[in-house]
Amino acid sequence: MDSIRIKGGRPLVGEIRVGGAKNAALPLMTAALLSDEPLILANMPRLADIETMKALLEQHGVTITLEEPEDGVSGRNATLDARGVNNTTAPYDIVRKMRASVLVLGPLVARHGQARVSLPGGCAIGTRPVDLHLKGLEQLGAEIELDQGYILAHAPNGLTGADIVFPFVSVGATENLLMAACLAQGTTRLKNAAREPEVTDLAECLNAMGARVSGIGTDTLVIEGVESLGTANHAVPPDRIETGSLAMAAAATGGDVTLLGARPDMLEQVFRAMGQAGAVIDCEADRVRVRCPRVVGIDVMTEPYPGFPTDLQAQMMAMLVRAEGASMITESIFENRFMHVPELCRMGANINLHSRSAMVRGVARLTGAEVMATDLRASMSLVIAGLVAEGETVINRVYHLDRGYERLERKLATCGADIERVAGR
Ligand code: UD1
Numbered sequence: 246m247d248s249i250r251i252k253g254g255r256p257l258v259g260e261i262r263v264g265g266a267k268n269a270a271l272p273l274m275t276a277a278l279l280s281d282e283p284l285i286l287a288n289m290p291r292l293a294d295i296e297t298m299k300a301l302l303e304q305h306g307v308t309i310t311l312e313e314p315e316d317g318v319s320g321r322n323a324t325l326d327a328r329g330v331n332n333t334t335a336p337y338d339i340v341r342k343m344r345a346s347v348l349v350l351g352p353l354v355a356r357h358g359q360a361r362v363s364l365p366g367g368c369a370i371g372t373r374p375v376d377l378h379l380k381g382l383e384q385l386g387a388e389i390e391l392d393q394g395y396i397l398a399h400a401p402n403g404l405t406g407a408d409i410v411f412p413f414v415s416v417g418a419t420e421n422l423l424m425a426a427c428l429a430q431g432t433t434r435l436k437n438a439a440r441e442p443e444v445t446d447l448a449e450c451l452n453a454m455g456a457r458v459s460g461i462g463t464d465t466l467v468i469e470g471v472e473s474l475g476t477a478n479h480a481v482p483p484d485r486i487e488t489g490s491l492a493m494a495a496a497a498t499g500g501d502v503t504l505l506g507a508r509p510d511m512l513e514q515v516f517r518a519m520g521q522a523g524a525v526i527d528c529e530a531d532r533v534r535v536r537c538p539r540v541v542g543i544d545v546m547t548e549p550y551p552g553f554p555t556d557l558q559a560q561m562m563a564m565l566v567r568a569e570g571a572s573m574i575t576e577s578i579f580e581n582r583f584m585h586v587p588e589l590c591r592m593g594a595n596i597n598l599h600s601r602s603a604m605v606r607g608v609a610r611l612t613g614a615e616v617m618a619t620d621l622r623a624s625m626s627l628v629i630a631g632l633v634a635e636g637e638t639v640i641n642r643v644y645h646l647d648r649g650y651e652r653l654e655r656k657l658a659t660c661g662a663d664i665e666r667v668a669g670r
Pocket of ligand 1: 267268269271344345373374375376377378379414415416417418443555556578579580
């Protein structure tokens, strides 16, 4: 297994281009299942999770081509053609690798009247059930059974629109039901829907395919079902989590980095928090420059969008470990998302956990250590810690990083980081 070796202590200085958003690209790919005409997606990131979704959709019978763009800089172009879907089972072997696989459920039931999808099971950041996805599909008229670790869903006569009120915000459940409702008979209202930019983007792509979704960007999505969807050309938006992660890396190292091809408007809350912590952030429509003369402690709580994203909690903590003063970081979305804390402490951080909050007391220095990546965003927090630590840090289990960060070591190296990938440890 590859590892990443970092010699810390150098400020990041330069420019980095942000890639397409993983969490937008994955649901967009599953939306192809709703149509028998091709869906063409631009700016697809080069990530392990995209390859996993490609493998899943191909085994359903979707034909997928991925091509490098002419400019060689932006993301790849994908064409997904679901005309020949001949298998509605999503097997355990693929679903266990990536929870987002469950997003095939809504589109398959809506278009084929049936689906058999492995239950995703637990993961490093909590139990993460899919009960809201299943209840919502039942409300749309599907019959759901659980059998030998699989979700069996049937709707031989198609789905019917319904009013669905989510008891709490779920990105995945909103996306699954939004897609399913596009082909249901009648009107569906999704209340307390997730407002994450990736949900908004999915709704816009569905409308480009011929769906009738309104209320986009609000917490109530109204979907008038249509008979069928057609083709569309859609560009994956820039990755706001990659943008935030690199901004925090720049700030933590006291650097000066401009992130190109970004969408700062999707990160208002994040940049506000970073500003309170001492970062100087200059935003233009498609780029953001981050500098940070000194870091001071602040309090942060994760919340559904437009609040501070849980997917940047670990990276923010890494930025704050050397702050002047203390910070309180509260995780309100996932029950077990502090796996990075013991690893950061091994590097010299002073962090105490109290239930869903972490008290981070700033320390003067971190020292390099051999650490273990536990999940995607936790891995990035260890990279940030490695960049500021004295001496050498080795991060094992790098496959977590490869799931969601494209060419990370190359991007950081162009800004002066001493970082390399070591093959096969
Ligand atoms: C998505 C993102 C993930 C991000 C998360 C929260 C993708 C591919 N992944 O994950 O990076 O961290 O949103 O912003 O877009 N829950 C239930 N029952 C359900 C569904 C969810 O209890 O049926 C709970 C989860 O366990 C969690 C909370 O709801 O505690 C929010 O999860 P959700 O928004 O659904 O996250 P994902 O869509 O899985």
